[in-house]
Amino acid sequence: MTNTNAVTAPQHSGVKRSLPALGLFFLSPLVAEFLLGNIPISAFYAILTLAPLYGGGAVLIRELVRRRGWGYPSVIVLALAYGVIEEGITTQSLFNPNYADLRLLDPGHISALGMGAPWTVFVLGLHTVWSITVPIVLMESVSRHPREPWLGKLGLWVYGMLFLAGIVATTAFGYTKDSFRASTGQDIGVGIAIVVLVALAVWIGRRGKPPYDGKRSVGVDRRRDRSGARFRLDGRQRPDQERLARGGPAAGGRGTHGRRHRHLVPADRLDPAAHVGRRRRRAAHLRVARIPGDAGLRRPAQYRPDRERDLHPLGGGSADLCDNHV
Known part of the structure; x- marks a missing residue:
């Protein structure tokens, strides 16, 4: 069954209505980095530098899914696409054999792809579950509008620019710390993977029936x-x-x-x-x-x-x- 029921998003979102989006913006890096113990709580100020990438991606994924009337399966697939963007483009840890001087690709190394299978599964699963899906579920569970868009057009543009700035800043910072660059074939493979995952999320969302929230558009x-x-x-x-x-x-x-x-x-x-x-x-x-x-x-x-x-x-x-x- 094809889903043709999209939720009408507000043209202008009030401050009170957009507060859950702001909470999700900071909750995503808090869960992904601090709750899992990757960064000590003494360095809590780092959340300001991590929020544009983590939080911006989580907010954009959540807004896209709710505006289109999709469900959590689409959230999970888009969260996987986010993980590919972060680890395949910004940090390039999927291909860097000596990322952070940890030799993460040595176990289960796949020479043809220049990747380590255990690390790839682990880091992409981490981003899919903890960076995106869990923060969205937690914030929607306390929101008064869990199945409706939280942002208007202006808010969507603001978080989109923050996410883009987070990608650029993280990539530039990684280039200054490490001289490794992924090959052209690896970059093309990352791009193809992102396109396929986004198309899969759209296909899953259109086939699913969204939960009734009382405010669907005609x-x-x-x-x-x-x-x-x-x-x-x-x-x-x-x-x-x-x-x-x-x-x-x-x-x-x-x-x-x-x-x-x-x-x-x-x-x-x-x-x-x-x-x-x-x-x-x-x-x-x-x-x-x-x-x-x-x-x-x-x-x-x-x-x-x-x-x-x-x-x-x-x-x-x-x-x-x-x-x-x-």
């Missing part, structure tokens, strides 16, 4: 009802709103029914025979009862009040189709 869901009509998603829906479904003789179709469907239709368009579930099709004995407080809507008599959600019609007589899943 779009079309590819799920169809029995009549072949598609559901529309109302960007202003709230979780307590009742979705209206097209049905009745005027629409020329039958609403989708079943264990997970509870449809309400305008009274003047109610076709009793067409609005009974597959297991409840008893058109000859169907009774129609009015909904208390909603004179413009009716429901089948088999409607179960104990399973009724808060009713909030989107307008009497509306023929729009809306998503019927919560």
Whole structure:
């Protein structure tokens, strides 16, 4: 199933709304370097130099995924791409045989690639889990908007420039400390790996179904009802709103029914025979009862009040189709 449901991002993000992004900006290097013991807490000031690279990458990945309505699988794949950028371009530890004078590539060395298999798996896994994914999960767990974008266009540009500055600064610093340079073939291989990982993240995100957050933009869901009509998603829906479904003789179709469907239709368009579930099709004995407080809507008599959600019609007589899943 192709995912066409993107979340509408705010044009201008307020300071309060963007605070989780700022927290993620500093949480990423804190977890990746200090929590894991790579840098002692006495050198905590180093977080200011590490945040543009670590935090900028984490914020950009999180914003891209949430703006597109993707899930954590895309976060993980993009986090792996981030690890390739940092270790293959900025520090070049994937190819430097004497990086930090530690001879990290000697165990499991692959001569054809100029890489060490154990070190490659270890460092890329470290960045995937601890540098990006864990900080994002932690910050979203305390945020009031865990599935929505935190930044507007301006904030996105600011963090993008910080991330770019972090890449340039880290690369320049590494060049001054070590004269090693990766070969042209290795640079091309890194570029190909990054493109493939980003394409894989996009493919996974488009095939997945994002969790409902109540603020999706208007779009079309590819799920169809029995009549072949598609559901529309109302960007202003709230979780307590009742979705209206097209049905009745005027629409020329039958609403989708079943264990997970509870449809309400305008009274003047109610076709009793067409609005009974597959297991409840008893058109000859169907009774129609009015909904208390909603004179413009009716429901089948088999409607179960104990399973009724808060009713909030989107307008009497509306023929729009809306998503019927919560």
